[in-house]
Amino acid sequence: MIKPVLISAFCVAAFLCGLSSAQFYFPNEATDVPNFGRCITPNRERALCIVLDDCKYLFNLLLSTPLLDSDRLYLSRSQCGYQNGKVLICCPDRYRNFINIPSVTPTTQAPPATPSNLLPQPGQCGNVLSNRIYGGNVTKIDEFPWMALIEYTKPGGRKGHHCGGSLINSRYVITASHCVNGVAIPSDWSLTGVRLGEWDTTTNPDCEIDVRGEKDCAPPYSDVPVEKAIAHPQYVPESRNQFHDIALLRLTKSVQYTDFIRPICLPASANLRSATFDGIVMDVAGWGKTETESTSSLKLKAEVAGVPISKCREKYATEKILLESTQICAGGKEGVDSCRGDSGGPLISLDNTKKALSYYFLAGVVSFGPTPCGLDGWPGVYTRVGDYMDWIQETIQP
Incomplete structure (x- = not known):
């Protein structure tokens, strides 16, 4: 289940604050990337579930320093699975070709199963999913999902x-x-x-x-x-x-x-x-x-x-x-x-x-x-x- 999130809560990146989208992506450039089905973003947008590396806007957002709590929450709630050790993300079309992002070639084959790679890595585990309330003693419904x-x-x-x-x-x-x-x-x-x-x-x-x-x-x-x-x-x-x-x-x-x-x-x-x-x-x-x-x-x-x-x-x-x-x-x-x-x-x-x-x-x-x-x-x-x-x-x- 992907829960709806108010857009205003994530009004930190220029796109999310309603600036002209033409400043940030190439809407007419075709992109053929592997996808793993349709999904709905936290903002209730229809999108495709793809490898995070292929979603240039969100990939760039992850690398930003410091990463705002609101952006971290949006990224966590946009995850839609894993494939060959790669994080999958619910990515709208316009996020795929964000300008000035280095190209990353996704892994095409899963590594051999060894004890070290049987354990998920940060980004795949321990996600700070919930907008938690500090000081209380009752958890939120999605807090500590492990x-x-x-x-x-x-x-x-x-x-x-x-x-x-x-x-x-x-x-x-x-x-x-x-x-x-x-x-x-x-x-x-x-x-x-x-x-x-x-x-x-x-x-x-x-x-x-x-x-x-x-x-x-x-x-x-x-x-x-x-x-x-x-x-x-x-x-x-x-x-x-x-x-x-x-x-x-x-x-x-x-x-x-x-x-x-x-x-x-x-x-x-x-x-x-x-x-x-x-x-x-x-x-x-x-x-x-x-x-x-x-x-x-x-x-x-x-x-x-x-x-x-x-x-x-x-x-x-x-x-x-x-x-x-x-x-x-x-x-x-x-x-x-x-x-x-x-x-x-x-x-x-x-x-x-x-x-x-x-x-x-x-x-x-x-x-x-x-x-x-x-x-x-x-x-x-x-x-x-x-x-x-x-x-x-x-x-x-x-």
Whole structure:
């Protein structure tokens, strides 16, 4: 679903502000480029879905510095898929031959499937799709579209969701190992699926009222069976320390990306793998689902700041719990922390080092915290995803 956007909200480039279009493109020059079907732009224009490189106006807009938030939102909502690792964009005819743009030859063949290119790259993942509202604790309907609910089948065929996860490509979800083989998971439960595209667990489809007072609805959620649950081989379920609390869920089929189902990026670069996150404000989000409880029907979020591991070690040592560098501590404010997240759900950080392409990446996986959660002075503990990039890339398959 592509949601309508007021044109005035994007009145930043000359074309969008209603200046003469003849100043910016060649309307009569024929352009023969591969297309992948018809589409509707965020401004409700009929267009063709083509490789971003072939849509000269939008390609140039992406490279502009600084990239305005309104332009970033328009670009994100104009995406219409991927082909051979290339982003596809919903491109009106007049955008194709924008003046003074260097020619880019699109790739004609997909590269061999290797672990490194099985993961989407920035621009394909972690998109800042939603015009989010800061300071609130309820997410917007399309915020954090990589979030998943983990489904368990219980005796008698009953099903329930008791953990969270994050979509990282079309076939894999990352969650916590304790959601796969943890001691709190009853032995007669089977991890059988994931739910994607969810926002309000009491409705289907989900709808919210937009800024114009109109009802804006998402497509129905998607329940996808899990083919294989892969707990980290060094995870020890009975350990109080919960080292290596990370797992991969392979889905039975590839999922189709939409505005409401998209992958999050992983911390693949060297600087993100080794980042400390001390004092960095991040998001933790979810429905508050744990192995035994559920606290919200709406997807919630909270801002948490990274806490130095040395300080966190001192706190948890009083409970005879050891922490190591493969774990991140964040939060510690009363009533916040992972109470608004799910076991196995994401700790989300924003990489904005490249101004033309800011994106969200998965800094951590919700592991454990104090009981009851959200105690003042007790940060939540997360598995540091950057330390497990080699394992992830070695484990995932086409």
